[in-house]
Amino acid sequence: MPVKYLTVGQHQQLLQRLNGIGRSAVECVKGHQAGFEYTSLMMCFLLHNMGATETLLHLAKSFGNEWFPTTIGYIVDRSIFEVHINAHYITKDRANRSRQYIEYGRVIKKNQLDAFVKHLGTHDPTRHEFIRLAFEQGWSSRAQEINEKYDAVKKQFEGTTKKGKRHFFQNWSGKSIREMAQEVDHEIEYDIFYAEMSSFTHADVKLADRFLHTDADGPLWTRRADEYDVGNVFRYAAMFFSCFLQLFGTEFEVWTEQDVGNCWEFGQETV
Secondary structure, eight states: OOOOOOOHHHHHHHHHHHHHHHHHHHTTOOOOTTOHHHHHHHHHHHHHHHHHHHHHHHHHHHHTTTTOOHHHHHHHHHHHHHHHHHHHHHHTTHHHHHHHHHHHHHHHHHHHHHHHHHHTTOSOHHHHHHHHHHHHHHTGGGHHHHHHHHHHHGGGGEEEOTTSOEEEOSSSSSSOHHHHHHHTTOHHHIIIIIHHHHHHHTTOHHHHTTTEEEETTEEEEOOOOOHHHHHHHHHHHHHHHHHHHHHHHHHHTSSOHHHHHHTTOOOSOOO
């Protein structure tokens, strides 16, 4: 993926350029020979990444860089990275993996249905009323259909451990983001960037230390953004989105890797 040392402002302008490339494909992309599912899924990934990067730019416009909510920014970056890894992994077996990705939605709905059924008998009066209403209005009439669709695909989401024990996939691929990243030659990006971004999704102490600092008088609360974090949020987004756009352009022949790389070029102008 193309990477250069740029200012925060240049990275923000870079994201605008990358979004411009993405928008050019929305109306002109033709169906991929791998099938409708693959075409639709890759377009969904493109639209997600465009929306995610536009969100970062909107936050910068609303808050300014000094008060930019970097904890939210890293969470957005993490979603771009996961989409990016899933897209590369699916492209290794386009038709089968895109269909599997989509059909895992039946498993998700089955899990949601089972959760409601499990907790319908709760003795907490407030929760019981909420669960009862939600189940009756949104799930009970669809229960048979959900179960039938789940039964039709469940076998493809079953596997065997190294010890020979059968288990059910925890996600669509049966592999972790790390395992998928390794298979598509992104282990370095996973090891260096993903753990950092995940801290903010899981709300561990790295999230808290963006707001709580220590000085001579003790703990000090602040929501002012660290310039280093602001730069990283936009740098990571640009890196991951660029790599995805290069893959998308190659798959659908709508732009070249050089077109994406050119977005990283800045002259001597001040941004």
